[in-house]
Amino acid sequence: MNMSVDFAGVMMKNPVTTASGTFGSGMEYADFVDLSKLGAVTTKGVANTAWPGNPTPRIAETYGGMINAIGLQNPGIDTFIKRDLEFLKGFDTKIIVNVCGKSIEDYCETVNKLADTCADLLEINISCPNVKEGGIAFGQNAKAVEQITSEIKKYAKQPVVMKLSPNVTDITETAKAAECGGADGISLINTITGMKIDVEKRCFSVANKTGGLSGPAIKPVAVRMVYQAAHAVNIPIIGMGGISCAEDALEFIMAGASMVAVGTANFNNPSVTMDIIDGIKKYMEKHDVRDINDLIGCVN
Numbered sequence: 001m002n003m004s005v006d007f008a009g010v011m012m013k014n015p016v017t018t019a020s021g022t023f024g025s026g027m028e029y030a031d032f033v034d035l036s037k038l039g040a041v042t043t044k045g046v047a048n049t050a051w052p053g054n055p056t057p058r059i060a061e062t063y064g065g066m067i068n069a070i071g072l073q074n075p076g077i078d079t080f081i082k083r084d085l086e087f088l089k090g091f092d093t094k095i096i097v098n099v100c101g102k103s104i105e106d107y108c109e110t111v112n113k114l115a116d117t118c119a120d121l122l123e124i125n126i127s128c129p130n131v132k133e134g135g136i137a138f139g140q141n142a143k144a145v146e147q148i149t150s151e152i153k154k155y156a157k158q159p160v161v162m163k164l165s166p167n168v169t170d171i172t173e174t175a176k177a178a179e180c181g182g183a184d185g186i187s188l189i190n191t192i193t194g195m196k197i198d199v200e201k202r203c204f205s206v207a208n209k210t211g212g213l214s215g216p217a218i219k220p221v222a223v224r225m226v227y228q229a230a231h232a233v234n235i236p237i238i239g240m241g242g243i244s245c246a247e248d249a250l251e252f253i254m255a256g257a258s259m260v261a262v263g264t265a266n267f268n269n270p271s272v273t274m275d276i277i278d279g280i281k282k283y284m285e286k287h288d289v290r291d292i293n294d295l296i297g298c299v300n
Contacts (some may be wrong), residue, residue, distance in 0.1 A: 001284055002291045003277075005039070005258050007236050008159035008184035010120050012039035012094055012259065015292060016249065016277050019240050019263030020045055020098035020123060020163070021070065025084035026091070032270035037277060040094035042261060043084060045125050047100050048109040050076035060196045060205035065215020065242070066264055067194050069208035072100045072125070077110050085117055094120040096161070104148050108155045115157040122158050123238075124148070127165045127190045127212075139165035139190070142177040149181025159184035161238060164229070166192050166218075171225045172232035179233045187238035187261065188229060189222045215264040216242040223255050230256025230297055244272065246279025256297040 003014040017040040018026075025043045026035050035041055053073025060067045074080070080097075088095050097119040101107035111122060126139035126148060138144045139162075149162055162178040164171065166189035178186050191212025196205040222241025230237055239257030243249050244265035252260045265272045280292070289295060 001281070001289075002293070003281065003284070005292060005296075007238075007258050008121065008161065010094055010159060014039040014277050014280070015253065015257075015259040016273055016280070017094075017096060017238065017259055017261045018042045018266065018273060019261040020125065021068075021072075022263040022266045025080075025088060027084075027087055029266070029270055033274060035088075036092040037274055038093045039259065039277075040096050040120070041088060041091070042096040042123060043080075043088075043098055044074060045072045045098040045100040046074045046077055046080045046084075046110065047072065047102075048077055048106050048113075050074065050079070051100075055207040057206055058208070058211075060211070062194070062196055062213065062215075062217070064217030065213055066267075067196050067206060067211035067213050068191070069206045069211035071208070074100070077113050081113065081117055085119065089118050096121040096123050098123045098125055098163070100125045104151050107148060107152055111152050111160075112155040115155065119158055121161055121185075122152075122156055123161045123163050123187055124152060125163050125190070127163070127167075137165055137167070139163075139174060140168055142173045145174045145177040146181040149178050149183050153182040161185040161187050163190055164188040164225075165190050166221060166225055166241075172228050175229040175233050179235050183235060185236045185238065185258075186229060186233065187240065189218070189225050189241045192218050192221065214242070216244060218242050219248060219251075223251050226252055226257050227255040227299075243276070244268070246276050246283060249276050249280060250283060250295065253292070253295050254297070254299045258296055
């Protein structure tokens with residue numbers, strides 16, 4: 001039985017990774033998860049300089065998920081390379097580094113510093129606000145997606161995976177733009193903009209007023225967008241959004257995702273990624289599927 005997948009030229013032992021921002025760089029989970037069992041570990045977002053993040057409170061539970069407005073707090077690329085990448089080098093898993101920034105120059109500087117590291121793939125978070133263009137997220141404009149992808153590719157030595165925002169009218173437009181810009185893959189979806197109000201305190205539940213909604217509530221939207229994107233581009237997809245069991249993961253794979261990323265579910269069950277890998281294997285045994293690649297995009 002084969003569970004390995006070739007993602008943009010990088011061979012993964014299985015199609016399961018973690019979603020950025022929900023797993024740190026694995027250090028917090030190492031007592032609960034055999035990191036070497038994962039196809040890859042996707043790190044929390046890192047920028048060219050340290051970011052303090054948003055004011056607290058920054059997280060609120062919602063029906064079927066959670067809202068977060070962490071603000072991409074991170075230690076900066078230099079500390080990240082010395083601390084996080086050095087830690088991950090000790091495990092038999094691929095490393096996907098999530099990169100964030102506030103300008104194209106920010107992204108390129110970080111990508112350039114990662115060029116000669118042990119990172120296997122770069123996932124570019126383009127839901128960040130472009131400070132030079134009035135704060136509009138890079139990922140909400142197809143032309144901006146193509147431009148930033150093209151610029152990053154000039155500096156990247158690893159395959160580049162553009163993480164797409166679902167907060168758009170047509171996901172296929174930004175997917176095609178990423179492909180036109182030279183992306184080696186795409187990942188989707190990022191969180192959906194949401195809001196929660198504390199009726200007892202009569203105030204917003206997170207200080208930022210709005211935040212990113214994640215968890216089971218967004219899964220049907222995510223599966224639909226992965227399916228649409230898979231039929232619009234010819235580059236591989238990492239699917240994510242509300243995955244909490246093997247069945248959820250298989251939905252994304254059948255919709256066209258070559259890999260899946262598990263996020264919010266890590267908070268409820270720290271070992272959920274291993275459970276999902278085992279569950280996919282059991283499904284394949286039960287249905288006599290000898291190669292996981294036969295399931296990718298099998299629903300048309």
